[in-house]
Amino acid sequence: MLRITYLVLLAFALAAPFLGLYPVFVMKLLCFALFACAFNLLLGFTGLLSFGHAAFFGSAAYVTGWFIKSQGWTPELALLAGAVAAGLIGLLVGLVAIRRQGIYFAMITLAIAQMV
Template sequence: MNALCFAIFACAFNLLLGYTGLLSFGHAAFMGSAAYVTGWLIRSAGWSPELGLLAGTLGAGALGLLVGLVAIRRQGIYFAMVTLAMAQMIYFICLQVPFTGGEDGLQGVPRGKLLGLLPLDNDLVMYFLVLAIFVGVFLAIVRIVHSPYGQVLKAIRENEPRAISLGYDVDRYKLLAFVLSTTIAGLAGSLKTVVLGFATLSDVHWSLSGEVVLMTLLGGMGTFAGPVVGAFTIIGLQNFLADRVGSWVTVIIGATFVFCVIAFRKGIVGELLAWQQRRRAK
């Protein structure tokens, strides 16, 4: 379930980087803020899990709109730096405001019952809910990319001045892509809080933004399955190695990433697709 949540997060990031060409260094802020909103509403306000998930997702989308209105005016590394700066502001807000629990985070978030019927305390029920949401998000992203709007995003990624010369309002298209990406990232954070029962500062820390970049590049940027493969690879390595090598897990994951960047420039899925194309060409 945790890996599926991060796969949703990576797919959201890939929509922004892989298909729009915008590199955000602050995406963890949207995942983490949604996690806090959902956790507080379910635990302290007594909301049902479906309303908590919806509120966290919409909250992340609204926050993404505010950040996007500022960041979208910049391009390249300047866009990345603005998103990082805004994300750090959100991190310190989450550290200081009382309802987040500070360094202790929000603990003991109950799963409750979905629609008052399905007991999410049952891990099997919770798993199929997470799986259904993941499949829905994955199919929605596929539809977005294959739509006329998605084709414009690809045009902006490949050659933004040409897209402008064709009459497209590039900033509006990029802002919508940013909001869509942050909304889906918020859904991942909200779902993760319900699954694990807590939200902590690590959910909004800049290092998590780096991890999602790693997942996307490792699996294959600009491919549908790449972020999913990358998320499962990173989360799987973390879970497998944590009890065996301790703090060395970060070094091993870093070395794995360096090896894949050198050996698989297009990522795991990207290289497989390129190999299939070469075989068909022959």
């Protein structure tokens, strides 16, 4: 059964470039894979349940889009600015939230995610 699954995935991977929107799909896939890895790192290794990941993900995307659209920056610089902005927001949230544990940490990150 596992071999069949791998063969189906391999066939899809080989056929995917010919299906049209492959680069867009791969970029989205990589973004969400990075998101999942970060969530796994925080929950799996530290045991901290965070609801704030989407806030950082979305704020970086918003800042990147804003710099490209309104300021005329190149995508590379805008991506860097988005990552820096998300890092700064994460630093500020982390200063408040990291001193808490359990449900209190989860509620702080949920509240911050709702505000962003």
